[in-house]
Amino acid sequence: MNNLRAGIGMTSARTRGRMVERLREQGISDFMVLAAMGAVPRHLFIDEALASRAYEDTALPIGFGQTISNPYIVARMTELARNGRSLQRVLEVGTGCGYQAAVLAQVAREVVSIERIAALVGQTRKRQRELRLSNIKLKHGDGMQGYAEGAPYDAIVIAAAFGAVPEMLKTQLAEDGRLVMPLGDDSQVLLVVTRKGDGYLEEKLEAVKFVPLLPGVS
Ligand code: SAH
Numbered sequence: 001m002n003n004l005r006a007g008i009g010m011t012s013a014r015t016r017g018r019m020v021e022r023l024r025e026q027g028i029s030d031f032m033v034l035a036a037m038g039a040v041p042r043h044l045f046i047d048e049a050l051a052s053r054a055y056e057d058t059a060l061p062i063g064f065g066q067t068i069s070n071p072y073i074v075a076r077m078t079e080l081a082r083n084g085r086s087l088q089r090v091l092e093v094g095t096g097c098g099y100q101a102a103v104l105a106q107v108a109r110e111v112v113s114i115e116r117i118a119a120l121v122g123q124t125r126k127r128q129r130e131l132r133l134s135n136i137k138l139k140h141g142d143g144m145q146g147y148a149e150g151a152p153y154d155a156i157v158i159a160a161a162f163g164a165v166p167e168m169l170k171t172q173l174a175e176d177g178r179l180v181m182p183l184g185d186d187s188q189v190l191l192v193v194t195r196k197g198d199g200y201l202e203e204k205l206e207a208v209k210f211v212p213l214l215p216g217v218s
Pocket of ligand 1: 067100
């Protein structure tokens, strides 16, 4: 690490500390999630031209018409997915720049993350290697089908909105496993689905705004 990088790193640690304080004020209370948000260098997941805005509570463009979610929603979805449990395997659908996957990787033993845009997979794989995020397995594919080889999952996080819960993903949940996703098209809410035996419990929470989940790969 050169001096410039080290300098940026120190400044960003302070800025991240303020972001974590704000998350606490916004109602995030899971200490593991707050620690994860404090540890992951969000500015290294976005274009350098936008890096100075990395710790604002805002969504930012990551190219290909996609966005990185604002810090609050990343923390909120991680808190809902974890629900105070220690997580073994977690599946993320919609890797994007890999920020949410990096946060999940702090609170889970292993993360599988699927992205449909090949160019984003390439960029994100390089970034994960540089940041030595070795417990994330990145896959290029249609996440609606999930990733059966890695199932069952303690948690599944979908980072793009859809009008219904993808059936294949439900079946890949472990007992008491939790799936968190934005449900809806134009108007969306956060949905938590919990597997209980042969059935599923559904809980609808606050309104959110995500890019759409799209079929197939590109
Ligand atoms: N978690 C991401 C957010 C990215 S936005 C982050 O931290 O940056 C949502 C992402 O979902 C986009 O990159 C989009 O290409 C991807 N996506 C949409 N539909 C998908 C699908 N069916 N399978 C996999 N990824 C999908």
